[in-house]
Amino acid sequence: MKIVEYERSLQWVGHLLCPTCQHQNVGWRSSGMSEAFPHFYCSHCSNVFRRQSDQHLVYDEATPTLLAQIVATLPACPCGGHFTATAGPKCGSCHAEIPLVNDPVKHLRNPNMVLLDGACSCNDDGAQYQVRIVD
Ligand SMILES: [Zn+2]
Numbered sequence: 271m272k273i274v275e276y277e278r279s280l281q282w283v284g285h286l287l288c289p290t291c292q293h294q295n296v297g298w299r300s301s302g303m304s305e306a307f308p309h310f311y312c313s314h315c316s317n318v319f320r321r322q323s324d325q326h327l328v329y330d331e332a333t334p335t336l337l338a339q340i341v342a343t344l345p346a347c348p349c350g351g352h353f354t355a356t357a358g359p360k361c362g363s364c365h366a367e368i369p370l371v372n373d374p375v376k377h378l379r380n381p382n383m384v385l386l387d388g389a390c391s392c393n394d395d396g397a398q399y400q401v402r403i404v405d
């Protein structure tokens with residue numbers, strides 16, 4: 271699989287604090303200008319799913335109806351889990367879920383996608399690339 275490396279010093283590389291064990295998970299976060307929406311995390315791992323056709327649906331507004339329509343078509347993750355509207359990334363130390371999605375309808379238009387070190391960006395064709403944070 272393709273690997274995309276981000277240097278630790280980059281502006282969009284930061285830490286996501288695990289509320290359960292306080293571990294600082296290093297990862298890449300897409301900017302507000304990235305239009306990386308909608309994106310969905312896996313129920314079991316930190317992989318993220320995103321596809322352009324969903325963006326067309328919610329570009330003007332996000333509604334519970336659109337959320338239900340998109341969620342019904344979200345695929346399984348390559349890890350065996352499933353992409354869902356409410357999952358968050360998982361802590362690399364204790365594997366607890368790190369809650370990022372408070373309101374799944376609002377989240378449809380959230381451009382700040384978090385790819386933790388080792389997570390894959392996926393679409394309907396499977397995992398497209400894996401993120402690695404390097405020094
Ligand atoms: Zn943790």
Ligand SMILES: [Zn+2]
Binds near residue numbers: 314348349350
């Ligand atoms: Zn997964």
